[in-house]
Amino acid sequence: MMRADAVLVALVVASALGVVSAQHQARKLHTEYEREQARAQALAVEWGQLQLEQSTWATHGRVERLAREKLGMRLPPPGQVLVVEPQS
Amino acid sequence: MKNPRSVTFNHNPLLKRDLPAWRPRLVMLALMGCSVALAGRALYLQGVHNDFLQAKGESRYARTLEVPATRGRITDRNGDILAVSTPVRSIWALPADAQLEPAQARELARLLEMDANELNRRLAASRDFAYLKRQLPPELAKQVADLHLPGIHQQQEYRRYYPGGEVMAHILGFTNVEDKGQEGIELAFEKQLAGRPGARRVIKDRRGQIVEDVEAIRPPRDGQDVALSIDGKVQYLAWSALREAMEQHKAQAGAVVVLDARSGEVLALANAPTFNPNNRANLSGAQLRNRVFTDTFEPGSVMKPFIAALAIDRGKATPDTVIDTGNGRMTIGTATISDVKRNGLMTVAEVLQKSSNVGTVKLAQQFSADEMWHLFDQLGFGTPLNLGFPGEASGRLRPAKSWRPIEQATMSFGHGISVSLIQMARAYLVFARDGELVPLSLTRVDGQPSSGRRVYSAETARTVRSMLVAGPKGTAVRAQVPGYTVAGKTGTARKLENGRYARKYISSYVGLAPASNPRLVVAVMIDEPSAGQYYGGAVAAPLFSRVTEGALRALGVAPDVPLTPLQLARRSAEEDAGRSTASRENM
Numbered sequence: 060m061m062r063a064d065a066v067l068v069a070l071v072v073a074s075a076l077g078v079v080s081a082q083h084q085a086r087k088l089h090t091e092y093e094r095e096q097a098r099a100q101a102l103a104v105e106w107g108q109l110q111l112e113q114s115t116w117a118t119h120g121r122v123e124r125l126a127r128e129k130l131g132m133r134l135p136p137p138g139q140v141l142v143v144e145p146q147s
Numbered sequence: 148m149k150n151p152r153s154v155t156f157n158h159n160p161l162l163k164r165d166l167p168a169w170r171p172r173l174v175m176l177a178l179m180g181c182s183v184a185l186a187g188r189a190l191y192l193q194g195v196h197n198d199f200l201q202a203k204g205e206s207r208y209a210r211t212l213e214v215p216a217t218r219g220r221i222t223d224r225n226g227d228i229l230a231v232s233t234p235v236r237s238i239w240a241l242p243a244d245a246q247l248e249p250a251q252a253r254e255l256a257r258l259l260e261m262d263a264n265e266l267n268r269r270l271a272a273s274r275d276f277a278y279l280k281r282q283l284p285p286e287l288a289k290q291v292a293d294l295h296l297p298g299i300h301q302q303q304e305y306r307r308y309y310p311g312g313e314v315m316a317h318i319l320g321f322t323n324v325e326d327k328g329q330e331g332i333e334l335a336f337e338k339q340l341a342g343r344p345g346a347r348r349v350i351k352d353r354r355g356q357i358v359e360d361v362e363a364i365r366p367p368r369d370g371q372d373v374a375l376s377i378d379g380k381v382q383y384l385a386w387s388a389l390r391e392a393m394e395q396h397k398a399q400a401g402a403v404v405v406l407d408a409r410s411g412e413v414l415a416l417a418n419a420p421t422f423n424p425n426n427r428a429n430l431s432g433a434q435l436r437n438r439v440f441t442d443t444f445e446p447g448s449v450m451k452p453f454i455a456a457l458a459i460d461r462g463k464a465t466p467d468t469v470i471d472t473g474n475g476r477m478t479i480g481t482a483t484i485s486d487v488k489r490n491g492l493m494t495v496a497e498v499l500q501k502s503s504n505v506g507t508v509k510l511a512q513q514f515s516a517d518e519m520w521h522l523f524d525q526l527g528f529g530t531p532l533n534l535g536f537p538g539e540a541s542g543r544l545r546p547a548k549s550w551r552p553i554e555q556a557t558m559s560f561g562h563g564i565s566v567s568l569i570q571m572a573r574a575y576l577v578f579a580r581d582g583e584l585v586p587l588s589l590t591r592v593d594g595q596p597s598s599g600r601r602v603y604s605a606e607t608a609r610t611v612r613s614m615l616v617a618g619p620k621g622t623a624v625r626a627q628v629p630g631y632t633v634a635g636k637t638g639t640a641r642k643l644e645n646g647r648y649a650r651k652y653i654s655s656y657v658g659l660a661p662a663s664n665p666r667l668v669v670a671v672m673i674d675e676p677s678a679g680q681y682y683g684g685a686v687a688a689p690l691f692s693r694v695t696e697g698a699l700r701a702l703g704v705a706p707d708v709p710l711t712p713l714q715l716a717r718r719s720a721e722e723d724a725g726r727s728t729a730s731r732e733n734m
Contacts, residue, residue: 071644085359086352089359093357104234111308113228115312118310118314119380140706142705142706
């Protein structure tokens with residue numbers, strides 16, 4: 060009788076310790092998950108800022124100015140345009 | 148010295164005396180009463196009335212966090228970003244807690260780019276709460292946080308950026324400091340764009356780290372992205388051409404609309420004067436005005452083709468029908484209508500080409516007021532477009548019953564009726580789409596456009612289109628675009644001021660291109676050109692030509708008149724040109 064009780068008590072204690080350790084594990088993993096989520100958020104923000112930067116550099120006005128002033132490009136006068144059409 | 152008496156508890160001499168039996172019982176009873184009271188109280192606090200303590204306990208470790216949601220982005224039809232929200236931080240202070248050393252205050256003022264005195268004034272204020280600076284870039288906010296100043300706090304907010312700046316200002320509108328739409332698309336699509344922040348309850352440990360999710364009270368919902376029908380390239384071309392025309396003609400204001408004739412999408416919409424949506428200090432009402440939508444004007448001669456088309460559609464005239472415009476003057480009641488110069492006998496085609504008022508009135512007089520009203524109504528004049536754009540004007544179209552004969556006459560050449568530029572552009576879709584009118588769209592239309600409503604027969608629309616082709620003889624020589632046929636009509640209308648026509652003009656041109664297979668409808672309007680010229684043919688037509696030329700090229704529309712003798716690619720040469728021709732065929 061006594062022996063059976065002792066075994067049961069030992070089992071209960073072991074299970075209780077198991078719960079504690081599982082809870083601890085869960086919390087540690089959750090913290091990690093939160094950290095990764097925060098990182099994902101930060102990356103999304105950075106992505107938005109990079110998109111903004113890209114479209115600011117690629118403004119049509121800026122591209123036109125650079126093409127005209129720096130690269131010396133210009134629109135071809137109508138006489139210089141050849142239209143290529145497929146022969147059907 | 149006496150020996151001390153040995154004392155044991157069992158043999159306490161005091162106990163030797165017989166105590167009355169009730170005394171221990173009384174003590175016993177008192178002790179039991181106390182423990183029952185304690186047990187009762189414990190039961191009460193833990194079983195019956197437990198909310199308060201439980202809440203107190205929870206507040207030590209559970210937190211409700213707000214989960215931010217971002218506002219949707221706005222892109223053009225090619226996916227280029229036109230508006231995007233990024234997080235910024237606002238710095239606020241509790242003046243009572245913020246006791247700063249002078250050196251600290253100076254450092255803070257430097258980071259916030261504020262005057263140190265102004266900062267001290269704000270901190271000295273007797274308010275409980277004061278914003279020091281709103282919408283600070285995150286890097287700067289971090290430097291402020293690193294100062295670890297007492298009573299200085301931060302809060303995350305979003306700020307909207309518009310990389311397109313002034314070019315897109317009027318279409319997009321803007322948001323306020325809370326990132327809510329105030330104008331333009333931002334307001335029109337507020338429901339779609341706005342994000343809804345969520346909330347969740349978590350358990351935090353001693354170090355402030357989240358260790359457990361208790362519940363998600365509300366999941367956050369990010370705003371949806373909106374893809375506009377606007378084409379960034381066409382928009383830029385329209386805007387820069389408009390800006391040049393404004394300078395050249397010293398005009399008060401101007402506007403350009405470009406529509407896709409196939410789908411009814413708005414490809415470009417430019418206004419002048421404009422503003423920079425990223426820096427909205429010192430804005431005036433004139434800059435904010437989206438004239439394309441909110442301003443109505445008497446369109447003048449651009450109205451004439453609709454009357455001619457009605458006459459042709461009902462079989463009351465053909466392009467070659469001859470109309471006698473006499474000496475270019477015509478009296479109805481007490482008013483006289485006159486042409487710029489006398490033209491005598493003209494065909495209907497010439498009436499449009501030379502823009503004869505008398506000729507148009509003679510065409511219009513064959514119809515009843517009801518018939519004309521019905522035409523105007525079908526073309527969408529007098530009713531707002533219902534695109535959801537804030538402040539859309541409906542224009543003025545009075546009921547046919549109240550028309551006097553002179554009014555019916557003037558309406559035929561665009562006076563006594565008022566429309567917005569976008570209404571006029573849309574109405575010209577009937578000529579571009581073989582008589583059909585479709586609803587406009589500010590967002591990208593994928594797939595088939597919604598079905599239209601027929602106003603004229605296809606044949607009539609094509610006939611009128613060919614009559615409108617800008618040739619070397621008409622009022623709009625300068626609307627021509629090299630390489631393409633364009634069809635359109637000039638308009639010059641005097642402005643109404645206090646009910647009288649003033650010597651101020653609105654010069655306009657509405658046209659479509661290429662005339663053989665219309666792809667675009669372009670409407671331009673210049674308000675009060677004051678550099679000498681004011682006729683539509685001289686002011687608006689060149690602007691139309693520039694916008695149309697650029698837009699056709701940007702969209703890769705094949706020219707329909709030869710610039711130089713056409714070079715037909717041979718089979719062998721097709722290999723080289725294969726890619727570009729293939730893509731053109733697909734368009």
